[in-house]
Amino acid sequence: MRCxxxxxxxxxxxxxxxxxxxxxxxxxGGLALADLxxxxxxxxxxxxxSQRRYLIRYFLKWTTSRRLTCELTVPSIPSQEPQDLLDDDDRWRLLxxxxxxxxxxxxxxxxGAITLLFGLSAERLRHLTPEHSKFGDKHVHLVLGRRPVLLPPRLAELLRQLAEQPQLRPQLSRxxxxxxxxxxxxxxxxPISTHGMTQQLNRHSIPVRTARNGALAALxxxxxSPILADVTGMHRHTRSAGSPMPDATGPSTSPPGQE
Known part of the structure; x- marks a missing residue:
């Protein structure tokens, strides 16, 4: 007997x-395997x-082989190693x-613009609602924490369009x-899933991880560090790309056309 x-x-x-x-x-949720x-x-x-749920790939491989579910993909476990940075020239070009x-x-x-400007994670980004945008007489701010962030006019317009576009609401959500x-x-x-949002941006040649790391390094x-932690939702002592968050302000990194 083998042990x-x-x-x-x-x-x-x-x-x-x-x-x-x-x-x-x-x-x-009232879901059957065939509906998954x-x-x-x-x-x-x-x-x-935690990363424990990524083990579901083995169960799904079994259900697929027996035609209990359609073929389903489980993304790779996110790497914990520091990622490459998108340099400022490429970041501004993409922005x-x-x-x-x-x-x-x-x-x-x-x-893509919010990722490139503020380094938001896809998890926080997917939970944005129209209430996160505060429209004033002259300026529009994005409320990510306690301190509203001034938006470039074009990004403000994109967020307005998203808020105003009609949404198909299935009977359950109504x-x-x-x-x-x-x-x-x-x-x-x-909202859209984290994996779905990341795939959507990557499909349009916006490399989410390197873009986010580049934005965080610039910020x-x-x-x-307290303001950066408030805006990004990261702990103030979190290291980005191997460097500690500074405690003093440096030169401005205004988006194109905003200097």
């Missing part, structure tokens, strides 16, 4: 536990506080494209109304 190492047994138990977790989640779509998987993984290229979908232009997400997802009442050179 398996204790670590292999623990791994198998974790896989089974994760499979049970998603089955309970599906039961609570990519958007559901993305949303379930995005709601995790200009996000703000001026009419061929880009409105959501891609707005989300009977259980929730927030009006700037970028709604396929699941009724839910860290400009803003005191």
């Amino acid at each position: 398996h190492p204790a670590s292999a047994g623990r791994d198998l138990r974790r896989r089974v536990s994760v499979a049970l977790d998603i089955l309970v989640w599906m039961d609570q 779509a990519q958007e559901h998987i993305d949303d379930w993984i995005a709601g995790a506080t 200009q494209r996000c703000l001026t290229e009419d061929a880009l979908p409105t959501a891609v232009g707005a989300d 009977t259980h109304p929730g927030p009006q997400w700037l970028v709604p997802g396929m699941v009724p009442g839910k 860290a050179a400009d803003l005191p």
Whole structure:
């Protein structure tokens, strides 16, 4: 009789536990295995506080092989290593494209510009609603924390368009109304998933990780760490790209046309 190492047994138990977790989640949402779509998987993984849910790939491989579900993709576990930075020239060039290229979908232009300017994570970005934009007589501010952030006029206009565009609201979301997400997802009442938003930006040649790291590095050179932490939602002692957040302001990094 062959004995398996204790670590292999623990791994198998974790896989089974994760499979049970998603089955309970599906039961609570009234979902059958045959109804499981990519958007559901993305949303379930995005709601995790750890990387444990990525183990669902093994259960989904089994359900697919038995034709209990369609073919579903589980993204790779995010790397914990520091990512490359997008240099300032490339970042401003991409920002200009996000703000001026009419061929880009409105959501891609707005989300890309916010990533390139403020380094927001896709998780925070997907939860933006019209209430995060404060329109005044002359200026528009984005409220990300306690301190509103002044927006370039073109980005403000993109956010206004997103807030005003009609949204298809399935019957379920009409009977259980929730927030009006700037970028709604396929699941009724839910915003786009983190994975879906990242894929959408990457498809339009906006490299999310390097763009975000470049923005955070530039902001860290400009803003005191308490303000940077407030805007980005990061802890003030978090290191970005291997460098500590500074405690003193530096030179301005205004977006193109905003100096």
